[in-house]
Amino acid sequence: MVETTRRQEIEDVASSLFHEHGYSGTSVRDIARALDIQGASLYAHVASKQDVLWSIVDGTASRFEAAADAVTPAPDAESAPDPADRLTALVRAHVGIVTDDIERASVFIHEWRSLSTDRRAEIARRRDAYEQRFREVIADGVGEYAFAPVDPVAAAAYLLTALNGLAAWYRPDRRLTPAALADAYVQLSLQALDAGRHAEVPV
Amino acid sequence: MVETTRRQEIEDVASSLFHEHGYSGTSVRDIARALDIQGASLYAHVASKQDVLWSIVDGTASRFEAAADAVTPAPDAESAPDPADRLTALVRAHVGIVTDDIERASVFIHEWRSLSTDRRAEIARRRDAYEQRFREVIADGVGEYAFAPVDPVAAAAYLLTALNGLAAWYRPDRRLTPAALADAYVQLSLQALDAGRHAEVPV
DNA sequence: CCTACCGATCGGTAGG
DNA sequence: CCTACCGATCGGTAGG
Numbered sequence: 001m002v003e004t005t006r007r008q009e010i011e012d013v014a015s016s017l018f019h020e021h022g023y024s025g026t027s028v029r030d031i032a033r034a035l036d037i038q039g040a041s042l043y044a045h046v047a048s049k050q051d052v053l054w055s056i057v058d059g060t061a062s063r064f065e066a067a068a069d070a071v072t073p074a075p076d077a078e079s080a081p082d083p084a085d086r087l088t089a090l091v092r093a094h095v096g097i098v099t100d101d102i103e104r105a106s107v108f109i110h111e112w113r114s115l116s117t118d119r120r121a122e123i124a125r126r127r128d129a130y131e132q133r134f135r136e137v138i139a140d141g142v143g144e145y146a147f148a149p150v151d152p153v154a155a156a157a158y159l160l161t162a163l164n165g166l167a168a169w170y171r172p173d174r175r176l177t178p179a180a181l182a183d184a185y186v187q188l189s190l191q192a193l194d195a196g197r198h199a200e201v202p203v
Numbered sequence: 204m205v206e207t208t209r210r211q212e213i214e215d216v217a218s219s220l221f222h223e224h225g226y227s228g229t230s231v232r233d234i235a236r237a238l239d240i241q242g243a244s245l246y247a248h249v250a251s252k253q254d255v256l257w258s259i260v261d262g263t264a265s266r267f268e269a270a271a272d273a274v275t276p277a278p279d280a281e282s283a284p285d286p287a288d289r290l291t292a293l294v295r296a297h298v299g300i301v302t303d304d305i306e307r308a309s310v311f312i313h314e315w316r317s318l319s320t321d322r323r324a325e326i327a328r329r330r331d332a333y334e335q336r337f338r339e340v341i342a343d344g345v346g347e348y349a350f351a352p353v354d355p356v357a358a359a360a361y362l363l364t365a366l367n368g369l370a371a372w373y374r375p376d377r378r379l380t381p382a383a384l385a386d387a388y389v390q391l392s393l394q395a396l397d398a399g400r401h402a403e404v405p406v
Numbered sequence: 407c408c409t410a411c412c413g414a415t416c417g418g419t420a421g422g
Numbered sequence: 423c424c425t426a427c428c429g430a431t432c433g434g435t436a437g438g
């Protein structure tokens with residue numbers, strides 16, 4: 001039932017090694033050794049080391065995008081949820097993906113610079129579009145006086161790098177479970193925008 | 204007057220290359236090429252590539268520590284400044300060092316994992332001690348009801364990774380100068396802790 | 407700071 | 423998935 005293809009195994013151990021030593025710091029033979037096969041045998045399954053990195057980064061980017069899509073209101077919705085709720089959903093989705101697979105998330109966040117020029121450009125575009133979702137919610141909230149008057153570009157970068165930082169330090173433990181962590185990060189993110197403090201100020 | 208030793212030049216170009224391509228992704232010959240000398244000639248000035256990384260990381264760690272020392276009240280002070288002021292000073296100092304030399308800061312933040320075992324352990328200790336300063340101010344503020352009741356460990360990690368994220372994205376421009384950026388990041392950080400909203404609640 | 411050179415390792419291919 | 427092998431590049435040394 002737990003079907004794990006060889007290709008998936010390769011990407012799993014590659015994610016772990018790229019996470020720990022970086023893409024440049026990991027050799028094809030390091031990956032093969034973790035699978036108990038010869039370095040050259042890896043090429044029966046993958047076209048290149050770069051190809052493995054791309055699969056990990058592209059797949060993880062898609063997970064983030066799909067999760068954000070799922071919590072983004074349809075453009076034709078009667079009434080868009082208020083900005084605080086929309087931001088909460090985005091933060092929770094993001095933290096969920098990071099904590100669900102820290103190694104792949106970490107590779108996506110830190111190693112996309114090692115992609116070839118074209119792929120790197122594509123991921124840069126997709127990352128910017130993803131960050132734009134955060135900027136828009138923040139700008140909406142500022143416009144509605146639901147958030148403090150922050151710079152949406154700086155605030156979105158602040159929030160997203162805080163969330164992405166998880167991939168570098170978080171290890172699940174009994175005291176700070178993924179659920180507790182998500183709650184804490186939602187609280188900090190809403191507070192960072194002073195959410196709910198400004199609705200009454202001007203009209 | 205502007206005395207730049209060869210050693211400093213080497214560390215400057217190495218910081219730039221390590222920032223862009225990582226330590227493993229930068230060869231000794233890459234560094235030499237940027238200085239218009241032969242790869243082997245570099246060894247007239249440095250003992251090893253690892254030695255260059257250590258100088259950058261150790262020096263930058265010291266800058267962060269000295270800046271935090273400078274804004275930390277003496278233990279024998281009559282009255283410690285309130286937590287919001289202390290946190291403001293810590294955030295401003297940290298952002299200042301990052302924006303003052305993004306490349307070195309970035310190498311310190313991201314490449315310390317490439318250090319040899321002993322040095323890596325030392326930097327891990329020093330980073331933890333530095334982060335502890337943030338945890339303490341946050342815990343003090345929570346204890347005095349100056350901040351919202353956040354988990355000091357999670358909140359300190361959240362704040363510091365947000366600040367460190369600057370090294371990856373920030374480029375000074377006319378709209379967002381280093382000073383404006385520091386103001387925005389202080390505001391977001393204080394708000395993240397809901398600073399000044401809780402003083403009146405219980406006693 | 408240079409030329410000349412070292413052994414080790416790199417990503418990848420050929421041919422089973 | 424293996425053995426055998428490729429040219430290129432790696433960090434670093436010797437000796438000027």
